Amino acid sequence: MQEKLIYKKPNSITDVNFSYCPGCGHSTVHKIIGEIVDELNLREKIIGVAPVGCAVFAYDFWDFDVTEAAHGRTPAVATAIKRVLPDRVVFSYQGDGDLASIGMAEIIHTANRGENITVIFINNTNYGMTGGQLAPTTLLNQKTTTSPFGRDAKNYGYPIKMLELLAPLPGVKYLERVKVTDAASIIKAKNAIKKAFTYQIENVGFAMVEVLSGCPTNWRKEPVEANKWIDEEVSKYFPIMKIKDIK
Amino acid sequence: MSESNKILIKGNHAIVEAAIDAGCRFYAGYPITPQNEIPEYMSKRMPEVGGVFLQAESELISINLVFGAAVAGARAMTTSSSPGISLMQEGISYMAGCELPGVIVNVQRGGPGLGNISPSQSDYYQAVKPGHGDYRLIVLAPYNTQEMYDFTFEAFDLADKYRNPVMILTDGLLGQIMESIDLKRRKSQYLNTEKKWALTGAKGRKGQRILSLLMKPGELEKHNFHLKEKYDLIYKTEKRYEKFSINKDTDYLIVAFGTVARISKETIKIANDLKIGLFRPITLFPFPYEELKEIAKNVKKIFVFEMNLGQMLDDVKIAVEDSKKIEFYGRPGGGVPTAEELLNFIIKKVK
Numbered sequence: 001m002q003e004k005l006i007y008k009k010p011n012s013i014t015d016v017n018f019s020y021c022p023g024c025g026h027s028t029v030h031k032i033i034g035e036i037v038d039e040l041n042l043r044e045k046i047i048g049v050a051p052v053g054c055a056v057f058a059y060d061f062w063d064f065d066v067t068e069a070a071h072g073r074t075p076a077v078a079t080a081i082k083r084v085l086p087d088r089v090v091f092s093y094q095g096d097g098d099l100a101s102i103g104m105a106e107i108i109h110t111a112n113r114g115e116n117i118t119v120i121f122i123n124n125t126n127y128g129m130t131g132g133q134l135a136p137t138t139l140l141n142q143k144t145t146t147s148p149f150g151r152d153a154k155n156y157g158y159p160i161k162m163l164e165l166l167a168p169l170p171g172v173k174y175l176e177r178v179k180v181t182d183a184a185s186i187i188k189a190k191n192a193i194k195k196a197f198t199y200q201i202e203n204v205g206f207a208m209v210e211v212l213s214g215c216p217t218n219w220r221k222e223p224v225e226a227n228k229w230i231d232e233e234v235s236k237y238f239p240i241m242k243i244k245d246i247k
Numbered sequence: 248m249s250e251s252n253k254i255l256i257k258g259n260h261a262i263v264e265a266a267i268d269a270g271c272r273f274y275a276g277y278p279i280t281p282q283n284e285i286p287e288y289m290s291k292r293m294p295e296v297g298g299v300f301l302q303a304e305s306e307l308i309s310i311n312l313v314f315g316a317a318v319a320g321a322r323a324m325t326t327s328s329s330p331g332i333s334l335m336q337e338g339i340s341y342m343a344g345c346e347l348p349g350v351i352v353n354v355q356r357g358g359p360g361l362g363n364i365s366p367s368q369s370d371y372y373q374a375v376k377p378g379h380g381d382y383r384l385i386v387l388a389p390y391n392t393q394e395m396y397d398f399t400f401e402a403f404d405l406a407d408k409y410r411n412p413v414m415i416l417t418d419g420l421l422g423q424i425m426e427s428i429d430l431k432r433r434k435s436q437y438l439n440t441e442k443k444w445a446l447t448g449a450k451g452r453k454g455q456r457i458l459s460l461l462m463k464p465g466e467l468e469k470h471n472f473h474l475k476e477k478y479d480l481i482y483k484t485e486k487r488y489e490k491f492s493i494n495k496d497t498d499y500l501i502v503a504f505g506t507v508a509r510i511s512k513e514t515i516k517i518a519n520d521l522k523i524g525l526f527r528p529i530t531l532f533p534f535p536y537e538e539l540k541e542i543a544k545n546v547k548k549i550f551v552f553e554m555n556l557g558q559m560l561d562d563v564k565i566a567v568e569d570s571k572k573i574e575f576y577g578r579p580g581g582g583v584p585t586a587e588e589l590l591n592f593i594i595k596k597v598k
Contacts, residue, residue: 014454045448047319059456065446067318067457070341073311076303080315080323081446083299084273088448106311109304 010034012043016060023223025213026054028180029122030061032190033093036197037064046089049078053095054128072103075110078117089200091118097127100136100162107162111206114171118196119208121162124215125234132218136160139237144218163210163243174199174207175243179235181214181227192242204247212238252430258395259284259422262352262415263292264430265399266324270438271350272298273323275312277305277331280364281419282354285326306331310338310351317347318457320445322403322438326352328419329370330361336378339412343382343474344459346444348406350399351384352415354422357581365581366420366506371558374416375531381471383478385413385485386531388504392426398529400433407437409481410444416531418554420506420583482533491515493524493542499593500542501525502563503552506583511552513586514593521593531559539566546572548597552589553577 013034018027037043043064050058052071059066069077074092082090099107099121110117126144127133133146137159141150151159163175174196178189189211196207212234214226221229256264262285266274274293276286286302293300299316303309309325316323327335332353342349355370357363374386385405387398395417402413446455461467489508492515493500501511501523508527515523526542528535543549549572551560556579564570576592578584 043454044450047446047448049315056460059454059458062454064449064454065456066454067315067446068341068345068460069314070311070337073307073314073338076308076311077315077318079301080273080275080299080312080321081319083301084316084319084321085447105304106308109308 010038012037012063014061014063018061019057020054021217023214023216023226024054025124025180025211026122028186029120029189029211029213030058032186032193033120034062035190036194040194040197040201042089042197045087046091047081047085049074049081049090049092051092051094051098053098055093055095055122056129058093072098072101072106074098074103075106075115075117075119079110079113079115082115082117089118089197091120091197093120094122095128096121096123096125096135096137100160108166111166111172111208112169114173114205116200116203116205118200120193121208121210122213123210123238124213125159126215126218128215128218132215137238139234159237161238163208166208167244171206172208172244173205173246176245177210177212177238177240177243179212179230179240181230199247210238212240252432253427254430255425255427256392257284257423257425258392258417259354260288261392261396261428262326262399263288265396266350266403267292267296268430268432269322269400269403269435271322271324271403272296273313273316273321274298275301275303275309275325277303277309277327279328279331281356281422282326282328282352284422285352306334307338310335313349314338314342314347317342317349318446320442320447322407324350324352326354328354328356329358329367332370332373336373339384340378340380340382341459342412343384344380345457346410347412347457348410349412350402350406350415351412352399352417355416355418357579363581364419366418366554366583367579367581368418368505368507368554369558369579370416371531371553371555374414375534375562382474383481383532385409385411385481386416387413388416388529388531389421390505390509390527392421392424393428395421396428396430400435404435404437405485407440409477411477416505418506485530486533486535486538487529488535488538489527489529490542491525491527493526495545496522497524497545498522498547499524499550499597500546500548501550501552502528502539502559504528504531504559507552507554510584510586511589514589517586518590518593521597523593528559534562534566536562536566539563540568543567543569543572549573550593551575552584554583555579
């Protein structure tokens, strides 16, 4: 019988088992990045900056250079690495607490300077690592461990749309929001992330992809239910679309 | 070959020239008085030498830019003044944990809070006994413009040698005055040492990590013991101090660093029949405990003078082990003592 290899683990992914919960989007996005690194032959020139949050252990799963950064300072660290080594490919990988809360100044100014880096923004509408607290992206009425009665705008403000916030900045070249809830959306997500890396390689400038990502554990949902909630509710507020593409 | 090059220069500018001469090619800073001449001059000098100048959006970002530049293997520096250094403490702790070299200059001003913009030494604690976690910075305290240049230059070698952040603890007076100094243009010893740990892309090797997060059982404890070994080595190797006018007849010893040490030399010159010597710690970490202890044995009284409420005083007490011998006089909140003022205090205590 002739064997045909139709699927394998990307070379840029290590043998360490993902520590993420079942149904979590991080594993999928990690794998997508691993595939892109292989396909674009970046393993020897890419440097990743991992956040504080669930993806704090990202460096265990990628077989390329990865540094940690203090909570939210991720784009600053990525900026400096890229400025020192402009011919390398540098990306920050951040969650919603890291990027949209404690790291708000970093992301806005990095974007505004038009740093030629790639930002992968995982939006799962809560602080996953610390047990599901309210994030800047938590939906209205969504219950979290620090909004037990649901998010009401009067007390907590509104969920923030980071891509729409960054879009007017002239230094920002590419912004797209994707999801990873089924095979079709994963392919689209991969295309967007690949484009963001390609833009950096072509010196186009700052590119960021937001991935709506399931957090079944803290959402108190089964993985399938969680994906359905992204498809039906989360993506209603955070529309799956290309926000900006100057090329 | 080193060439002699005398120029008249402001303290803050001397720091810039020293960094450039030491091969620093990455600078990030944020405006705060009394150190603004540093980012201003850097914004001109860095492009001239092909380096990176970034005006950060805050001191938080300054130090994290330095963190990133160090990750990539560059010699990097940031500067600020007291309130800004408080903001940097997070990043400095991460650098110490990740064992990243880098130079941080603190041109101190009065505090607490926004304080004022007068010279001060009130950040001794946050330099020598810094932020969260068990770690140390190498801290150098210049007392004239020449040392602003020399110590900044040497700080980059120390940082690379030990893979540790180094702080220059100076103040608004030393930052602002102009003096004639010798720009030695020496060769930096560790500049071209290969940083195998740096992240430059995993070319022909496995992916590397730079981390301070060590979650596996016992891992962090082991790392901290490793840091302790490093600090012990620094303590053994890098202690620096100056002895001035100390001999077997010395009755009274002044212990002072930075600006106050300089004023204290004047005090000694105008002291007439009083036999006073000065012990000036130059490295505040490692603090020269044994050396001070030896000298302290032979004097009647020890005078600790600082521009704060008594911070280095703690370390002097550890060294001397006889608090009854120690007298403290401090000027907090931007107060700068005169030589006469210090002499009067001594006279009052010994007569």
